[in-house]
Amino acid sequence: TAGLAACRAPGPDGRARRAALNEAIVLKNYEFNAHGVELNQRYVSSAVLPDGAPAEVWAGDPELYHQPSTRPGAALPHVWLVDGAERRIASRDLVGMGAFTLLTGLSGGSWATAADRCRNELDLPLRTVVVGGPDARDAYGDWARLVGAELAEDGCLLVRPDGYIAWRCCAVPGDADAAYGALRGALLKVLSRTELEGAGHAATGGRRTGGHP
Numbered sequence: 001t002a003g004l005a006a007c008r009a010p011g012p013d014g015r016a017r018r019a020a021l022n023e024a025i026v027l028k029n030y031e032f033n034a035h036g037v038e039l040n041q042r043y044v045s046s047a048v049l050p051d052g053a054p055a056e057v058w059a060g061d062p063e064l065y066h067q068p069s070t071r072p073g074a075a076l077p078h079v080w081l082v083d084g085a086e087r088r089i090a091s092r093d094l095v096g097m098g099a100f101t102l103l104t105g106l107s108g109g110s111w112a113t114a115a116d117r118c119r120n121e122l123d124l125p126l127r128t129v130v131v132g133g134p135d136a137r138d139a140y141g142d143w144a145r146l147v148g149a150e151l152a153e154d155g156c157l158l159v160r161p162d163g164y165i166a167w168r169c170c171a172v173p174g175d176a177d178a179a180y181g182a183l184r185g186a187l188l189k190v191l192s193r194t195e196l197e198g199a200g201h202a203a204t205g206g207r208r209t210g211g212h213p
Contacts, residue, residue, distance in 0.1 A: 035066040043073040049167040070150045079142035084135045095159045099125035105153035106132040114180035166190045
């Protein structure tokens with residue numbers, strides 16, 4: 001067509017048309033290829049507990065390029081894992097479904113014990129996922145490469161029912177009692193419960209006695 005012929009012209013007009021076309025194509029990336037707009041949300045609220053990490057540095061245009069992160073307030077990063085039936089499963093399919101999820105590694109056994117105590121004492125839907133265990137093997141090494149850059153194997157991520165990270169602890173803080181104290185304190189803050197309310201749940205065997213719904 002005449003328009004394409006004009007774009008191919010070797011003179012100044014053709015050169016200007018090609019430059020304008022290239023600019024338009026780049027602009028269209030923000031309309032069709034803006035992965036960052038879809039996936040780079042970072043929540044800031046009382047249900048997200050900052051861990052004192054430095055401000056996030058974006059490696060690329062945050063509107064165009066997705067930057068996975070384990071920072072509190074970010075969505076749980078996607079990696080492929082393998083379950084006990086040798087099926088590939090997405091990390092994000094292991095969280096949500098109306099429950100909190102605590103993710104840790106093979107050396108994070110203290111967190112699993114802490115989660116069991118918190119689930120019972122706080123009457124809270126809380127599951128534990130051990131990445132590297134038989135139901136979530138890191139067969140491709142993606143979890144170690146992506147998450148391991150920010151989190152030790154014995155660290156943990158507390159993920160909200162909506163798939164966003166509420167809290168992280170980059171390494172286990174001592175023994176099982178210390179892990180329990182850290183996780184329980186984080187849950188109470190995320191849920192806006194007081195220590196008294198938490199103690200009330202434990203004393204009544206997990207039955208609610210008032211306070212927040």
